[in-house]
Every structure is written in C-alpha cells, then in structure tokens.
Amino acid sequence: MERFDVFIIGGGGTGSEIAFRLGERGGMRVGLAEHDRLGGECNHYGCVPTKVMLRSAKIAQLARTAQAFGVDVAGAVTVDLEAVRERARRVVADRSGEGTAPFERVGVEVFLQGARLVGPRRVELADGTTIEADHVVLATGTAATVPPIDGLADGPYWTNREAIWEAERIPSSLIVIGTGAIGIEFSQIYARFGARVTALEALPHVLPNEDEDAAASLVPAFEREGISLRPGLRMTRARHDGTSWTVELESGERIQGQELLRGRARRGGHRRGTATEELRGRAEGDLLRPRGRERRVHGIRGARRGPRRSDRRRAVRGERASAHRRRDRGARQDRRRRPHG
Numbered sequence: 001m002e003r004f005d006v007f008i009i010g011g012g013g014t015g016s017e018i019a020f021r022l023g024e025r026g027g028m029r030v031g032l033a034e035h036d037r038l039g040g041e042c043n044h045y046g047c048v049p050t051k052v053m054l055r056s057a058k059i060a061q062l063a064r065t066a067q068a069f070g071v072d073v074a075g076a077v078t079v080d081l082e083a084v085r086e087r088a089r090r091v092v093a094d095r096s097g098e099g100t101a102p103f104e105r106v107g108v109e110v111f112l113q114g115a116r117l118v119g120p121r122r123v124e125l126a127d128g129t130t131i132e133a134d135h136v137v138l139a140t141g142t143a144a145t146v147p148p149i150d151g152l153a154d155g156p157y158w159t160n161r162e163a164i165w166e167a168e169r170i171p172s173s174l175i176v177i178g179t180g181a182i183g184i185e186f187s188q189i190y191a192r193f194g195a196r197v198t199a200l201e202a203l204p205h206v207l208p209n210e211d212e213d214a215a216a217s218l219v220p221a222f223e224r225e226g227i228s229l230r231p232g233l234r235m236t237r238a239r240h241d242g243t244s245w246t247v248e249l250e251s252g253e254r255i256q257g258q259e260l261l262r263g264r265a266r267r268g269g270h271r272r273g274t275a276t277e278e279l280r281g282r283a284e285g286d287l288l289r290p291r292g293r294e295r296r297v298h299g300i301r302g303a304r305r306g307p308r309r310s311d312r313r314r315a316v317r318g319e320r321a322s323a324h325r326r327r328d329r330g331a332r333q334d335r336r337r338r339p340h341g
C-alpha cells in the first residue's frame, strides 16, 4: 500500500492547481490521478479550444462585414473547420504538451489512470494499487447531462466535445438546447461559421445564470447575427430521422436542424465512478472538495488558505475583493506557465 499526505483525484484545472500549490510548498507527499488528459475539460474540451474557435468565428464575421469599414474582401467567406481544429490542437498542445513533467518538477507523483474512493482515506487505482492518504481531494469535474426530452438520448446529439472535435462539417442549421454560457458560445461560433442557429431555452430568459438585465442587453447583438433565441419554451419531443433533428414544442411548433447541441446542464463528475455517493456520509471530514471557483485548499495544514471571510462576503455581494485580487495576482502569473490556466 502506498501512503500519501494528500491524494487528488482529477487532473483538470482544479486538481492541477491544488497539486502544484501543495507541491511547491513542499514537505508533503502529494499524488494525483487523472484517467483522461491532464488539464481536464477546460484545456482539452472547453475554454481553450472554444476560444480558438471563437477567434476564427470573429475573423470570419469581420471579413463578412469588412466592406462597411472600407475594406474589400473578395469572394464569399468560408470557414475550414479542419484548419480551425488544427490550430486548436496546436494551442492546446502548447498549453499542456509537457504532460506530467511540470508536476514532477514540484515533486507531485502523477498516476495516469482512474482512481476510486473505496473507503475513508483510501483510494484504489485502476491497476489495483491501493493508496492511503491523510486527505483525499475530489476534483473530478462535471459531465454534460442529457435533458429529459423524449427521444433526445436516442439520437446523435452533440455535447461540447463533438461540437469541437468531431463535427464532420459546418451544419446548414443547428439547434442548441440551453442558452447558458456554453450554449451561447457555440451558438455564436457556429452562426459565424455559417450555420443557421436556433437556441432553445426552457427558462424565461437566455443566459439564465446571468443578471437578467445584462443578459437582455446581449440579445440584440446575437439576433443581429442571425441567431434565433427562443426562451421560455417547453420541449416535448426530439427525433432524429437519420439525417436531421426535429424538436417539438408544447405549442405544437416543430424546429428543425441538421445537428443538435446540448449546451447546458452539467453534473458532478464524482458520479462517474469515484464511488463517493455511498461514502459521503462515512468519509465526512476526510473528503475535501475545492469550493466553487476559489480553487483553494481548505483544511489541509500547510496549504495556501482561502480568502478571508470578509473578502468572501464581499465577493458574494458581487463586489470584487481587491485584497483577494492582490493576493492572487502572483499566483495567476505563475499559473500562466502551467499546463492549465
């Protein structure tokens, strides 16, 4: 049996950050398990590749509207999806191409395999190795969920992963279900790439997690680009007939699209096999969950502490806590040199 002071399950942005901070402090044996790719969703299937796509989308849009600025761009503007992806691959590789080396430099031991919590303070790796750790950190992220719309799960819908890496072509039309940040981001990308996009939302307004007025102020900009935003709908059925999707609304209206993207609702990755559900009660106190976006390690002796309570209260009120920002500035600069930012 291997013994660690801290063992982290999940090598995405959160797990990596915690591992680095603990590694840099020294004095502890720190281990990290990742069963897919170091850098996680953000580096490989989220923030980074979508920003590359957004940049291409912005350039395409600029080219289309160039004449208004006195610039003549001859011919129709088209987007080569594979070339966009190739650039995304390079950018992702630049950020995480070093693999385990940056972790090893700060003394963190990395296990590129799955890990399960099998008891209080006890983890089992996919190869059968048992690990005992004073602290186990679950940083297993989230996974896209399928909304309960009859027929949706039976068809070849896209999540962020397919929309980035597996789309064979730019569809002539795209239905996006969910208008959170991810749904809106892909709506704009694919609309600017040339697809006719209809974004459907069950909640009363688009960008439902944002301030209502702020979200409303963005709507005209999206609509000017041809994105049809449809909040406050009840979707009753979705069908794929082998070539395209039809989504039926409660009103009887049918919306058609060549592809369909599930843009919202993600669920904690701990449900994907870290076996925490049944252990949650028993292991209380041994499990440390990174808190929201703070990405700090609370409760591990010697690790960097989270923001002061007063800072946190101000942050909750929506004000940026300047003291907190000052303390984090140095850490952010460091992070830019790491595989995940």
Ligand SMILES: Cc1cc2nc3c(=O)[nH]c(=O)nc-3n(C[C@H](O)[C@H](O)[C@H](O)COP(=O)(O)OP(=O)(O)OC[C@H]3O[C@@H](n4cnc5c(N)ncnc54)[C@H](O)[C@@H]3O)c2cc1C
Pocket (backbone or CB within 6 Å): 009, 010, 011, 012, 013, 014, 015, 033, 034, 035, 036, 037, 038, 039, 040, 041, 042, 043, 045, 046, 047, 048, 050, 113, 114, 115, 116, 139, 140, 141, 142, 160, 182, 269, 272, 273, 274
């Ligand atoms: C399309 C898209 C765009 C986004 N854009 C932005 C953005 O612009 N800005 C922003 O701040 N955020 C953005 N996000 C959100 C961002 O990706 C997440 O906040 C971030 O990935 C969370 O990091 P994490 O480490 O908590 O989880 P994850 O990145 O999901 O990492 C969890 C890791 O745990 C691993 N894992 C899970 N279970 C196990 C196991 N049993 N054993 C071993 N390893 C395991 C997974 O393989 C994964 O690598 C975006 C997300 C998406 C989907």
